[in-house]
Amino acid sequence: MKSIFRYLGINVLNLFVFLGKMFLFLTEIFYCLLIPPFRFKNLLRQIRFFGNKSMIVVVFTGAFSGMVLALQGFYALNKFGAEALLGPVVALSLIRELGPVLCALMVTGRAGSAITAEIGIMKITEQLDALTVMAVNPMKYVVVPNILAGVITFPLLTAIFDVIGIYGGYLVSVHALGLSEGTYFAQMELYVDMEDIRIGLYKALSFGLLVSWICTFMGYNAGYGARGVSKATTNAVVLSSVVILLWDYMLGAFLL
Amino acid sequence: MKRENLEIAVGIFVFIGIIALGYLSFKLGKVNLFSTGAYTLYAEFDKVGGIKKGSIVEIAGVPVGSVEKIEINEKYHAVVSIKIDSSIKIPEDSIASVRTKGLIGEKYIQITPGGSEQFLSKGDKIRETESSIDIEEVLSKYVFGKI
Amino acid sequence: MIEIKNLYKSFGKQEVLRGVNLVIQEGQVTAIIGRSGGGKSVLLKHIVGLLKPDRGSIFIKGEDITKLKGNKLDQIRSQIGVVFQGGALFDSMTVYENVAFPLREKTKLDKNVIHEAVLKSLHDVGLDGMEYKYPAELSGGMRKRVALARALIGKPKIILFDEPTTGLDPILVRSIHKLIKNTQKQYGFTGLIISHEIPEIFEISDTVALLHEGTIIEVGTPQEIQESDNIIVKKFIKGIEQGGNNETGKS
Ligand SMILES: Nc1ncnc2c1ncn2[C@@H]1O[C@H](COP(=O)(O)OP(=O)(O)OP(=O)(O)O)[C@@H](O)[C@H]1O
Numbered sequence: 001m002k003s004i005f006r007y008l009g010i011n012v013l014n015l016f017v018f019l020g021k022m023f024l025f026l027t028e029i030f031y032c033l034l035i036p037p038f039r040f041k042n043l044l045r046q047i048r049f050f051g052n053k054s055m056i057v058v059v060f061t062g063a064f065s066g067m068v069l070a071l072q073g074f075y076a077l078n079k080f081g082a083e084a085l086l087g088p089v090v091a092l093s094l095i096r097e098l099g100p101v102l103c104a105l106m107v108t109g110r111a112g113s114a115i116t117a118e119i120g121i122m123k124i125t126e127q128l129d130a131l132t133v134m135a136v137n138p139m140k141y142v143v144v145p146n147i148l149a150g151v152i153t154f155p156l157l158t159a160i161f162d163v164i165g166i167y168g169g170y171l172v173s174v175h176a177l178g179l180s181e182g183t184y185f186a187q188m189e190l191y192v193d194m195e196d197i198r199i200g201l202y203k204a205l206s207f208g209l210l211v212s213w214i215c216t217f218m219g220y221n222a223g224y225g226a227r228g229v230s231k232a233t234t235n236a237v238v239l240s241s242v243v244i245l246l247w248d249y250m251l252g253a254f255l256l
Numbered sequence: 257m258k259r260e261n262l263e264i265a266v267g268i269f270v271f272i273g274i275i276a277l278g279y280l281s282f283k284l285g286k287v288n289l290f291s292t293g294a295y296t297l298y299a300e301f302d303k304v305g306g307i308k309k310g311s312i313v314e315i316a317g318v319p320v321g322s323v324e325k326i327e328i329n330e331k332y333h334a335v336v337s338i339k340i341d342s343s344i345k346i347p348e349d350s351i352a353s354v355r356t357k358g359l360i361g362e363k364y365i366q367i368t369p370g371g372s373e374q375f376l377s378k379g380d381k382i383r384e385t386e387s388s389i390d391i392e393e394v395l396s397k398y399v400f401g402k403i
Numbered sequence: 404m405i406e407i408k409n410l411y412k413s414f415g416k417q418e419v420l421r422g423v424n425l426v427i428q429e430g431q432v433t434a435i436i437g438r439s440g441g442g443k444s445v446l447l448k449h450i451v452g453l454l455k456p457d458r459g460s461i462f463i464k465g466e467d468i469t470k471l472k473g474n475k476l477d478q479i480r481s482q483i484g485v486v487f488q489g490g491a492l493f494d495s496m497t498v499y500e501n502v503a504f505p506l507r508e509k510t511k512l513d514k515n516v517i518h519e520a521v522l523k524s525l526h527d528v529g530l531d532g533m534e535y536k537y538p539a540e541l542s543g544g545m546r547k548r549v550a551l552a553r554a555l556i557g558k559p560k561i562i563l564f565d566e567p568t569t570g571l572d573p574i575l576v577r578s579i580h581k582l583i584k585n586t587q588k589q590y591g592f593t594g595l596i597i598s599h600e601i602p603e604i605f606e607i608s609d610t611v612a613l614l615h616e617g618t619i620i621e622v623g624t625p626q627e628i629q630e631s632d633n634i635i636v637k638k639f640i641k642g643i644e645q646g647g648n649n650e651t652g653k654s
């Protein structure tokens with residue numbers, strides 16, 4: 001009995017330590033953001049890493065999400081005789097929910113895990129120490145460019161995802177299900193508001209910050225050895241995914 | 257050389273992303289940079305079931321504006337603020353009515369222009385209105401033989 | 404001049420440094436020898452402020468760097484070059500970029516000047532033509548030499564070497580030692596070398612210190628160390644196994 005409390009106590013304490021470290025890390029990032037020098041080249045490199053190299057994944061998942069949405073939406077709407085609303089259903093689901101969330105999950109799997117591993121390895125092979133010793137702040141040199149790249153690329157990737165998804169849905173609705181092209185787009189334009197797009201963008205922005213924050217943090221605090229890095233990577237992906245879904249719900253509840 | 261490649265790659269990505277964003281906001285979000293502006297009219301209805309913010313306003317089947325706001329006044333009537341494209345002039349004896357597309361489709365506001373030479377300007381009220389026809393009401397009247 | 408005063412450091416229950424006292428004279432090369440796992444690398448990391456001691460202080464030019472933070476610490480660090488035990492090369496950069504890094508970051512030198520300097524220092528460590536390889540494509544010894552070139556290129560006032568020659572063949576050991584000695588003569592940096600190369604290390608150092616069980620038990624010229632009466636020193640430099648060493652003490 002006593003040992004259960006002890007066990008719980010230690011875990012709760014560890015949780016607090018973890019949360020505290022996470023937030024200190026974030027404040028340090030913001031602090032570094034305010035003070036030059038800015039690592040423009042590293043930022044470009046990370047944008048390429050997050051953005052260009054995730055595009056193929058995003059295009060594929062976007063296209064298929066749109067197609068599946070059209071197919072399933074058609075099935076459901078058909079029961080009410082409201083097939084005409086397929087366009088708005090596809091577009092709204094993509095723009096408000098699936099675009100930001102799926103895109104964030106895909107990029108976490110592709111790029112987030114990689115930056116955790118990279119930073120983790122830099123830590124255990126003393127590359128971060130080497131930077132520190134050369135009076136180059138590794139937070140500025142390695143972490144901040146990743147955070148900025150996340151915040152910049154996520155909304156753009158999400159927008160690409162949405163558009164590709166809408167055209168994927170268009171392919172299925174118009175060419176496979178026989179909806180008229182005019183109906184698909186006209187209804188969509190009618191029902192989608194700037195508000196919806198803004199919500200999607202807010203989500204994507206915050207996911208960008210969350211994912212890059214969690215992934216860099218995990219790498220920066222990786223344990224030693226290959227095992228430490230692999231554990232950090234797994235944790236980063238799992239935590240990012242859970243936080244994405246949780247935050248998506250919370251934002252949805254706030255913004256609605 | 258290498259540096260240039262990096263910049264070009266990032267440039268391409270950002271360009272595509274912004275195009276996608278632009279497509280969403282201008283085509284679907286209806287942000288209109290070259291907006292000719294719009295003016296607001298009011299219309300008072302007994303009942304506006306089904307009309308919401310953003311509902312379409314049509315003249316002769318052509319969208320000319322949208323519903324901006326719905327409020328209720330001291331007479332417990334619904335007051336709808338309608339934004340009309342400034343290129344469209346509405347005669348002061350026009351009629352605004354709540355209509356339905358299809359049987360259970362969406363509601364919209366139709367404006368039937370009158371013949372007057374006087375036009376409504378910003379902040380004016382469309383005096384003649386027709387409220388929505390409640391299908392349930394019609395049906396029940398029919399069923400219970402009141403018609 | 405670097406002055407280490409009464410430095411203590413433990414990791415958990417393991418006491419690694421137990422009151423280290425050492426003076427590293429300006430413009431000289433000081434070697435630290437000692438058993439593997441004895442805390443030499445830990446001591447070195449304290450000197451550049453990568454680790455904070457539990458107790459004690461380290462004065463570099465009169466400033467206690469264990470108390471410094473941020474910019475002030477960075478100012479001192481920019482006068483120090485470090486060769487890490489594992490090399491710590493940036494594996495996302497080529498050999499060339501690695502070696503050029505300190506100059507690109509800390510100086511406003513012209514591109515061409517940097518280019519010349521990088522080629523020269525790679526030549527000095529015998530790595531001509533390796534500029535565009537990545538660290539992962541090099542042998543262990545080559546990586547060591549790139550790390551050495553990177554530490555030397557900025558001509559820092561203090562250079563700390565953590566086993567710069569371990570893992571190199573005997574010919575390279577000598578040539579690297581010669582390189583260190585020659586550069587030291589040329590512009591007179593203060594050097595600290597951690598090394599297991601006995602007796603070669605005696606040829607290039609002005610002072611030798613033996614770190615044993617968390618303290619410096621003997622300091623002297625190479626001559627003095629080699630002729631020391633201290634039984635531990637004697638056994639260490641002759642490579643004789645003895646009771647109570649670090650390795651068996653732990654298990
Ligand atoms: N970050 C750390 N966390 C916990 N223990 C550490 C850490 N760094 C070093 N140690 C411990 O400190 C002791 C001394 O390590 P150190 O690396 O200084 O040895 P060393 O004298 O450099 O040995 P070698 O000659 O093999 O490089 C070791 O027992 C090691 O386990």
Ligand SMILES: [Mg+2]
Nearest residue numbers: 443444488565
């Ligand atoms: Mg060591």
